[in-house]
Amino acid sequence: MAAFTVNGKLVTVEKNQKLIRSLRDDLGLTSVKDGCSEGACGTCTVLIDGKPTRACIPQTDKLEGKSVLTVEGLTDFEKQVYTYAFGQAGAVQCGFCIPGMVMCAKALLDGNPNPAREEAAFAIRNNICRCTGYVKIIDAILLAAELLRAGEVPEIPSDWSLG
Numbered sequence: 001m002a003a004f005t006v007n008g009k010l011v012t013v014e015k016n017q018k019l020i021r022s023l024r025d026d027l028g029l030t031s032v033k034d035g036c037s038e039g040a041c042g043t044c045t046v047l048i049d050g051k052p053t054r055a056c057i058p059q060t061d062k063l064e065g066k067s068v069l070t071v072e073g074l075t076d077f078e079k080q081v082y083t084y085a086f087g088q089a090g091a092v093q094c095g096f097c098i099p100g101m102v103m104c105a106k107a108l109l110d111g112n113p114n115p116a117r118e119e120a121a122f123a124i125r126n127n128i129c130r131c132t133g134y135v136k137i138i139d140a141i142l143l144a145a146e147l148l149r150a151g152e153v154p155e156i157p158s159d160w161s162l163g
């Protein structure tokens with residue numbers, strides 16, 4: 001058994017299990033994607049005490065007192081920033097890798113609001129995307145950094161297809 005916070009709320013997990021199972025199956029936080037279940041793809045990345053961590057690795061019993069953050073726990077402003085930046089940069093194809101990419105971006109930008117391109121690339125070095133070739137994801141992270149620094153997000157263009 002362990003007690004820790006998830007997106008700011010205290011949870012007590014009775015059964016010792018992989019964090020990803022607790023987040024997805026018990027708490028319904030389905031932004032946490034299960035790409036490989038074995039630490040190889042990065043799609044399940046969440047922040048634990050601010051550090052990008054693959055949720056398919058730690059057992060919940062090891063998380064006593066820790067703080068877990070998923071995409072669902074971002075602020076409304078952060079959600080707007082990442083939605084706009086990834087959409088505008090054309091960084092989303094199937095979308096499966098994106099929550100993990102966003103959490104890596106958040107960890108980077110929380111500590112380094114104006115990263116170099118190489119630093120953005122380094123931040124997602126452990127995350128696999130089978131669709132985009134990474135260039136547009138790095139563009140999106142740099143655009144998110146710009147928007148966070150500016151403190152505002154442009155209107156979503158009307159020609160975006162949201163369907």
Ligand code: FES
Nearest residue numbers: 035036041042056
């Ligand atoms: S599902 Fe966790 S690293 Fe692939």
Ligand code: FES
Nearest residue numbers: 094097129130131
């Ligand atoms: S957008 Fe499809 S895996 Fe990255």
